[in-house]
Amino acid sequence: MRHLLDTVHLGREDALRILDVAETMSEVSGREVKKLPALRGRTVVNLFFEDSTRTRISFEAAAKRLSADVINFSAKGSSVSKGESLKDTAQTLQAIGADAVVIRHPASGAAQRLARTDWIDAAVVNAGDGTHAHPTQALLDALTLRRELAVRNGVDPTGRGLDGAHVVIVGDVVHSRVARSDVWLLHRLGARVTLVAPPTLLPVGVDTWPCEVTYDLDAALASDPDAVMMLRVQAERMHGSFFPSTAEYTRTWGLTAARVDALGPDTVIMHPGPMNRGLEISSAAADSPRSRVLDQVANGVAVRMAALYLVLSPDTPTPASGGHRG
Amino acid sequence: MADLLIQGAAVLGDTVQDLLVRDGRIAAIGAPGTLEVAADAERLDAEGLVALPGLVDPHTHLREPGREDAETVLTGTRAAALGGFTAVHAMANSIPVADTAGVVEQVWRLGRQSGYADVRPVGAVTVGLAGERLAELGAMAQSKARVRMFSDDGICVSDPQLMRRALEYVKAFDGVIAQHAQEPRLTVGAQMNEGTVSAELGLAGWPAVAEESIIARDVLLAEHVGSRLHVCHVSTAGSVQILRWAKDRGVKVTGEVTPHHLLLTEELVREYDPVYKVNPPLRTAADVQALREAVADGTIDMIGTDHAPHPSEAKECEWAAAAMGMTGLETALSIVQLALVDTGLITWADVARIMSHAPAAMAGDTDQGRPLQAGEPANITLYDPQAQSVVDPATHATKGRNSPYAGMNVPGSVRHVLLHGHPVVRDGALNTPYDPEEADA
Numbered sequence: 001m002r003h004l005l006d007t008v009h010l011g012r013e014d015a016l017r018i019l020d021v022a023e024t025m026s027e028v029s030g031r032e033v034k035k036l037p038a039l040r041g042r043t044v045v046n047l048f049f050e051d052s053t054r055t056r057i058s059f060e061a062a063a064k065r066l067s068a069d070v071i072n073f074s075a076k077g078s079s080v081s082k083g084e085s086l087k088d089t090a091q092t093l094q095a096i097g098a099d100a101v102v103i104r105h106p107a108s109g110a111a112q113r114l115a116r117t118d119w120i121d122a123a124v125v126n127a128g129d130g131t132h133a134h135p136t137q138a139l140l141d142a143l144t145l146r147r148e149l150a151v152r153n154g155v156d157p158t159g160r161g162l163d164g165a166h167v168v169i170v171g172d173v174v175h176s177r178v179a180r181s182d183v184w185l186l187h188r189l190g191a192r193v194t195l196v197a198p199p200t201l202l203p204v205g206v207d208t209w210p211c212e213v214t215y216d217l218d219a220a221l222a223s224d225p226d227a228v229m230m231l232r233v234q235a236e237r238m239h240g241s242f243f244p245s246t247a248e249y250t251r252t253w254g255l256t257a258a259r260v261d262a263l264g265p266d267t268v269i270m271h272p273g274p275m276n277r278g279l280e281i282s283s284a285a286a287d288s289p290r291s292r293v294l295d296q297v298a299n300g301v302a303v304r305m306a307a308l309y310l311v312l313s314p315d316t317p318t319p320a321s322g323g324h325r326g
Numbered sequence: 327m328a329d330l331l332i333q334g335a336a337v338l339g340d341t342v343q344d345l346l347v348r349d350g351r352i353a354a355i356g357a358p359g360t361l362e363v364a365a366d367a368e369r370l371d372a373e374g375l376v377a378l379p380g381l382v383d384p385h386t387h388l389r390e391p392g393r394e395d396a397e398t399v400l401t402g403t404r405a406a407a408l409g410g411f412t413a414v415h416a417m418a419n420s421i422p423v424a425d426t427a428g429v430v431e432q433v434w435r436l437g438r439q440s441g442y443a444d445v446r447p448v449g450a451v452t453v454g455l456a457g458e459r460l461a462e463l464g465a466m467a468q469s470k471a472r473v474r475m476f477s478d479d480g481i482c483v484s485d486p487q488l489m490r491r492a493l494e495y496v497k498a499f500d501g502v503i504a505q506h507a508q509e510p511r512l513t514v515g516a517q518m519n520e521g522t523v524s525a526e527l528g529l530a531g532w533p534a535v536a537e538e539s540i541i542a543r544d545v546l547l548a549e550h551v552g553s554r555l556h557v558c559h560v561s562t563a564g565s566v567q568i569l570r571w572a573k574d575r576g577v578k579v580t581g582e583v584t585p586h587h588l589l590l591t592e593e594l595v596r597e598y599d600p601v602y603k604v605n606p607p608l609r610t611a612a613d614v615q616a617l618r619e620a621v622a623d624g625t626i627d628m629i630g631t632d633h634a635p636h637p638s639e640a641k642e643c644e645w646a647a648a649a650m651g652m653t654g655l656e657t658a659l660s661i662v663q664l665a666l667v668d669t670g671l672i673t674w675a676d677v678a679r680i681m682s683h684a685p686a687a688m689a690g691d692t693d694q695g696r697p698l699q700a701g702e703p704a705n706i707t708l709y710d711p712q713a714q715s716v717v718d719p720a721t722h723a724t725k726g727r728n729s730p731y732a733g734m735n736v737p738g739s740v741r742h743v744l745l746h747g748h749p750v751v752r753d754g755a756l757n758t759p760y761d762p763e764e765a766d767a
Contacts, residue, residue, distance in 0.1 A: 008526065085639065085642070085643055086643055086644050086647075087642050087643065105644065106646075107644035107645060107646035107647060108517075108527060108528040108529050108598070108645065108646065109527065109529070109598025109644060109645045109646075110598075110644040110645075112597060112598045113598055113643075113644050113645070116597060116598075116599075117642075129528075130528055130529075130646065131528035131529075131530075132527055132528030132529075133528070177528060180526070180528055203524070203525035203531075204520050204521060204524075204525060204531060204533070205520075205521045205522035205523070205524065205525030205526070206525055208522045208525070208526075209525070209526075
């Protein structure tokens with residue numbers, strides 16, 4: 001795997017490989033000494049054009065646990081309006097000797113541009129580009145779900161997909177890179193995906209996506225899904241007439257306490273964070289024993305370790321499997 | 327100036343004729359070897375070439391004044407000549423905006439100095455393209471530039487009352503309003519065609535309805551006030567239907583399509599290479615097919631290149647930050663051949679109509695877009711439809727390297743171009759410019 005840019009072009013085999021390596025990596029995170037020498041001497045640059053402390057520290061922890069040198073490059077603001085272009089930044093990182101660039105950028109396609117142009121040779125890992133893709137978030141969602149199903153069925157998750165699982169994704173799909181990446185990845189891993197949103201927050205063309213679409217959250221939840229994943233809704237959307245009021249949104253598409261009470265016994269609750277408590281998710285939902293939000297965060301580090309490991313040493317066998325070197 | 331004899335050209339791709347050029351005009355036209363020619367006449371072998379009236383582009387961005395790093399009138403008209411154009415209509419979005427007699431006369435004069443193609447400035451409809459009040463349309467019409475076509479191209483005249491007044495006002499001098507049909511509120515932040523591809527790529531959509539709703543409004547306004555409306559760069563199947571309906575009703579409306587909208591689709595956006603970022607955006611294959619059929623049946627009247635050169639830094643960036651637009655002058659005829667002639671949809675006589683006669687008539691040009699007949703101005707393009715070449719933007723005369731056809735194998739080659747009888751292009755290369763002062767003397 002040369003780069004990790006989106007999930008539309010990520011095949012099932014590659015996705016399973018990442019998840020399986022992530023399982024191994026999370027063993028490392030459980031140890032007292034949380035470090036592997038796998039990427040010793042390699043340089044990983046976190047190139048963040050958007051504020052995202054959560055994602056950045058997750059990637060930083062992942063790279064450090066693999067013994068890579070980590071450089072954090074925060075370049076907030078649009079490249080053209082703020083001076084240095086993406087091309088110049090990329091060429092600078094090339095000259096510094098970056099082996100991998102983890103990029104977060106407000107423009108859809110920015111990660112593709114880095115990967116496809118001759119600006120830089122480094123491996124590119126997309127940490128979220130505009131409203132396009134956020135593949136490591138989708139992978140950590142898949143890892144979280146896969147574990148959940150494995151525990152429930154008393155099996156080892158390794159090598160397994162999500163065949164037969166049903167996931168309901170609720171909220172601002174049109175502006176969500178998380179939803180886009182989740183739909184394709186979960187579908188490829190065999191899960192059935194249902195999107196729930198007001199029609200204004202679904203993109204024109206969503207009918208061609210490999211998922212079902214409904215406007216009715218209660219009907220979707222009544223089908224007893226394995227997981228319900230709530231997407232962050234920005235209150236500013238109200239000003240774009242996407243919905244009349246936050247109160248109406250919460251009543252119709254929010255995971256309220258009443259809806260949590262009505263869930264089937266096995267449905268878990270997920271959220272990519274940061275949560276808008278009281279808007280798309282109630283505290284009753286966020287703090288319920290069904291919530292897997294903190295598992296998602298922990299799994300994020302493991303998935304990002306796997307992604308960095310695989311783009312930087314694609315031909316090496318899985319690290320910790322052959323003996324405990326850490 | 328000695329006489330010039332063009333020998334053995336297939337006029338409009340049909341009958342092989344000789345054309346005798348004298349004093350900037352076609353002196354005679356007749357079967358090969360039948361014309362009376364002076365002994366010292368220069369001869370131009372046109373065997374195998376199609377003779378077309380010099381092409382007229384109703385929609386060119388020459389960038390001067392203000393953005394000479396992107397293009398100048400000289401480099402833009404050189405590109406025009408190499409593309410077979412003898413006249414270009416320079417859009418008003420220069421810096422300063424071409425919204426006064428002074429600026430349009432400056433552009434017109436720069437065109438005269440260049441001598442590679444006639445430059446007909448397009449006047450802005452509103453002051454500074456701001457869409458608030460009418461520019462001095464009458465002063466531009468009465469200037470030396472004799473402006474008849476007015477457009478805020480790049481920006482839609484979205485205020486319906488202002489559009490109505492503009493349409494009405496230019497009737498005083500048989501002017502035409504060329505509308506960039508884009509409902510601004512429906513296209514805030516728009517990056518590409520809205521549909522299945524934008525949904526997947528997470529790029530803000532530019533819906534077809536934003537174009538179609540403005541065209542629908544404007545044809546009704548034009549009908550109501552009895553004015554001439556020209557619709558720039560029509561890009562959707564729905565727009566074609568509205569134009570067809572309006573023409574059936576007798577509305578005085580003309581439509582234009584770009585070569586790129588006749589060939590390229592939104593699928594090209596998938597790699598986020600901004601060379602494919604253009605406004606209006608590349609649409610679907612169904613739109614491309616509808617546009618081709620609309621040219622063939624006359625619903626769309628003409629080709630406009632919307633030649634939009636940009637410096638490379640404006641395209642070497644992420645998609646959202648990139649400028650919109652593509653170069654087009656030097657590839658237009660090849661793309662029209664590829665999309666329309668080689669597909670059997672139109673003939674070379676139709677090419678003469680859509681790339682010369684119709685745009686000149688729309689824009690009120692009197693000595694361009696004329697038929698290839700004795701007594702007419704000698705604006706002639708000689709084109710080899712059998713040639714094949716690979717597009718290499720680095721070799722183009724335009725300063726812009728933003729050609730969407732880079733690396734593509736395309737048919738045809740412009741061999742010779744006569745501008746008012748003077749060969750500005752010979753054997754596919756630039757020759758000396760035409761000197762209008764000398765011609766006037």
